[in-house]
Amino acid sequence: MKRLLSGNEAVARGAWEAGVKVGSAYPGTPSTEIMETFAQYPDVYAEWAPNEKVALDVAIGAAYAGRRAFAAMKHVGVNVAADALFAAAMTGVEAGLVVISGDDPSMHSSQNEQDNRQFAKFARIPCLDPADSQDARDLMIAAFDISEQFDTLVMLRMTTRVCHTSSPVEINAQRLNLPEPEKYPRNPAKYCMVPANARKRHPVIEARIQDLAAFAETFPFNRCEWRSTDLGIITGGIAYQYAREVFPEASVLKLGMVYPLPKKMILDFAAKVNKLIVLEELDPFIEEQVRLMGVRLYHPSEVIPEGAEYPLTKSIFPIIGELDPAAVRVSGQQAGLLPPQELRALPAGNGSLPPRPPVLCPGCPHRSSFYILHKLGVPVNGDIGCYTLGMVQPLDALHTVGCMGASIGVAHGAAVAGDKERHVAVIGDSTFFHSGIPALINVLYNKSNVITIIMDNRVTGMTGHQENPGTGRTLQQKETKEIEIEALVRALGFEKVATVEAYNVKAIEALLKEWLKSDEPAVLITREECALLPGARSRWLPLEVVIEKCNGCTLCFRVGCPAILKSEELDPRTGRPLAKIDPLLCTGCEICAQVCPRDAILFRNQILARETEVSL
């Protein structure tokens, strides 16, 4: 039975077929759809955890309890979960346990580029690296068998192009039926990692990785594809596809398991080909290990002097960014592996097109706060989510953005360092639950005057509307206790706390101005549903500009809404273009109407009143 599945859907399918009982994840591009899809299968438990460390701990607990389990996250999520990952690498499991890392080469939707195969080597756990959706499903199933056979956590490492590419997948209609496990283990020597036990476990872990290296020699997903022996390519993951596309004649050693490596297989392959190269995305992960085996890789010494760029970069292919056929071809030509070929001369002129960067959507409830913060001119430390787009012109209201939960800690750091300006931290609801709470405790405990704005849009927005602890629903759509942010913040002991409607520009401005006069820490919660949620959509009502009142003052353009455009009509006095509103984009949030000094933008009630008149 074949089905068109994305890599993420294929992983979820594999998990279900492998009899997995428990999945826990925190949403993050490109991994989000894995848990969303898994949650829809019958007889599984799937959840959004508040962060990736909790997600992995949950999966570990389930695996200790003898149920197959996995945790999914984006590459930087593994940084958050690293503590749990290293701990589980030490203890091993009672049932299969897999951690999925969704790496994002080229940072399509990430703050940094990192190659998480390194984590597997770092923690001495095996790493499987699928090349397409079929591989993703097959390797997910294989991962659970390996996990149980070798008593280890396994990493399934995905990349954006594998996650978000759909291709046909052969699937099984049956789910593996696993026996009910015995009771929770009472085995402290293995599961209580106090120093005395941990010291005994470390040799076990080192022996395990040796056993896995031996297993890799016969692992069916490590395979040689023999074609011409003039060029041999060792590759894994998405890079396999580029190897086949650009070097169709070459022999390929395709590694489904990229750590540990099958040394004998590699030596045999190397011996049979004339020129040997490694083709991989990001770090020279396989390349360095192959060199350490004493294998001589092809080196384009006439083009690049031997050693000149090594080990700072890879010997042939780029270390930065994702590969694609064009990048592989260019590098192949430079290295003398492909005949030089004139690249098609490209017509000039593309550079003059107006760029179209992502922006806050029309009707975004974050817009009002950024408009005011820009006006106040205070330093604003941002966080990870849609509201990161508060940095884009013309709002231009974020000055630092690092990682999940960083805003509050960074603002506090600047404040205690004695910075003369008053620092603001901006964080979304989901990110606050993720890792903002400990940082907010720190503000109070260590007595800084940071003003924290928690932008509560009632959903995890950036990754496409996931439930979170503040929404009152679980991933599998069960009703649950809704964590009240204001009550939580007050319970910590903050005294200056307020919740305002996020669209209320004046209220936000008044509160912030008042708080800036005092020297106390404060927390403002701006609350309004994301404008793209179904409930909000049902209230969409496009606003209109009254041309007779507009004088082209441009103030409304400063809210940075894609629905407000310059019209072709000019103000006769100033010659400036008047404003117009795109009715297909406008949601009627009224932020522009509140900002307009001439009442030239009709409010919702004015439009509704007029419509009533017409219908009467």
Next chain:
Amino acid sequence: MKHTAINFVLVGVGGQGTILASDVLAELGLKLGYDVKKAEVHGMSQRGGSVISHLRWGAQVFSPIIPRGEGDVLVAFEKLESARFRDLLKPGGLALINDYAIEPLTVNTAGIAYPEDEYLRQQLIQVTDRVHWVKGIEIAEGLGNARAANVVMLGALSALLDLDEQSWEEVLTMRIPPKYLELNRKAFQAGRAAVAD
């Protein structure tokens, strides 16, 4: 069935239904007996940014990304984006463009003018003379819902590609919720008619 590989590049602005259109093309390719890969990037690009979907049909497809200059078909749901991504199209390839502008915010904030139609035409002509402009939004609005413009464009594409119409119909029925099916059938036919001459 002769398996001539076809590379489709679909471009537009987040929220225009580019992903639905590429889903339809992926299912269609499978139905016609091709190996298929469909690649898109989710995340930041949904927020009103440029979106691009790579869709490849072939006997065996490897790279999900279409190399520059190897696209057989470029479908642009917004006309500025056709010029932005023209380099993906092969010389003499087929370009199908929705004659509709969504001004990027940078037109207001950075003062870069939205290009004139003539400029956009020139940009495309430098790559290919097989360029078709369709008033997708206007046609869809005429049918009562501007959001069906993506299906108008698919209808136009179906006429230009000369593939089995019955297969298109089956895939649309599979991908579109029953509530909107009648509207989208009309949109599809209107798109076919728009390039009929």
